[in-house]
Amino acid sequence: MVKTYRHESLLGFFKGMSFPIASIAMVNSVLFGVYSNTLLALTATSHRERRAQPPSYIHVFIAGCIGGFVQVYCLAPFDLIKVRLQNQTEPRARPPGSPPPRYRGPVHCAVSIFQEEGPRGLFRGAWALTLRDTPTMGIYFVTYEWLCRQSTRDGQDPSPARVLVAGGFAGIASWAVATPLDVIKSRLQMAGLKRGAYRGVLDCMVSSARQEGLGVFFRGLTINSARAFPVNAVTFLSYEYLLRSWG
Numbered sequence: 001m002v003k004t005y006r007h008e009s010l011l012g013f014f015k016g017m018s019f020p021i022a023s024i025a026m027v028n029s030v031l032f033g034v035y036s037n038t039l040l041a042l043t044a045t046s047h048r049e050r051r052a053q054p055p056s057y058i059h060v061f062i063a064g065c066i067g068g069f070v071q072v073y074c075l076a077p078f079d080l081i082k083v084r085l086q087n088q089t090e091p092r093a094r095p096p097g098s099p100p101p102r103y104r105g106p107v108h109c110a111v112s113i114f115q116e117e118g119p120r121g122l123f124r125g126a127w128a129l130t131l132r133d134t135p136t137m138g139i140y141f142v143t144y145e146w147l148c149r150q151s152t153r154d155g156q157d158p159s160p161a162r163v164l165v166a167g168g169f170a171g172i173a174s175w176a177v178a179t180p181l182d183v184i185k186s187r188l189q190m191a192g193l194k195r196g197a198y199r200g201v202l203d204c205m206v207s208s209a210r211q212e213g214l215g216v217f218f219r220g221l222t223i224n225s226a227r228a229f230p231v232n233a234v235t236f237l238s239y240e241y242l243l244r245s246w247g
């Protein structure tokens with residue numbers, strides 16, 4: 001934090017934010033929409049009846065995995081642009097005559113990737129993202145359901161405070177599982193800039209572990225978990241509230 005502030009001022013913390021904001025609504029509605037509808041298809045119980053007749057954890061897991069798999073293809077280009085912009089450090093005052101930043105903003109970044117790396121370039125790292133998000137989303141929804149059921153009497157809706165706590169811990173559990181593949185995904189996304197850096201997911205895993213040790217797979221876990229609690233608490237509270245008011 002201190003380094004980012006010194007080097008890039010407060011603005012450094014908000015780098016690459018416009019694209020995640022534009023994409024988060026779409027990505028989350030695909031995720032929660034696919035999850036709810038898959039659960040509906042698997043269990044034939046509507047959301048209203050779901051507390052009285054709770055779905056099995058295996059059904060929750062399968063629906064979460066399918067939701068995670070489908071949302072990857074909406075998330076991939078936005079996530080790539082976020083990673084590229086976040087990794088581009090810009091000093092507070094650029095010395096005169098120094099070259100301009102490679103990407104001038106998210107749209108310029110998207111157009112440059114398209115031109116330099118082709119349309120498939122926009123999906124760089126999508127395979128690692130699929131491996132990261134498919135099982136992770138299953139674990140995410142199972143953790144949430146389990147915590148809600150543990151803390152609420154059978155057949156009753158969890159209170160808003162319980163939804164917040166269960167959502168927050170579901171976020172942390174999912175990041176604990178996802179962080180190793182998150183590290184690999186980000187490295188592959190950046191690797192588009194230096195061609196031929198890695199031959200694929202496995203090669204990236206092996207060479208990262210060889211060069212930096214196994215600790216590399218947990219880089220960013222603390223900060224991701226600190227972020228995940230409030231973000232996912234609010235996400236689940238909104239989801240439950242909207243389903244109850246519209247359902």
Ligand SMILES: CN(C)C(=N)NCCC[C@H](N)C(=O)O
Pocket residue numbers: 132133136137140171174175176178228231232
């Ligand atoms: C890759 N991971 C950890 C997950 N997909 N976890 C589920 C929570 C996602 C949520 N939008 C977040 O950003 O925390």
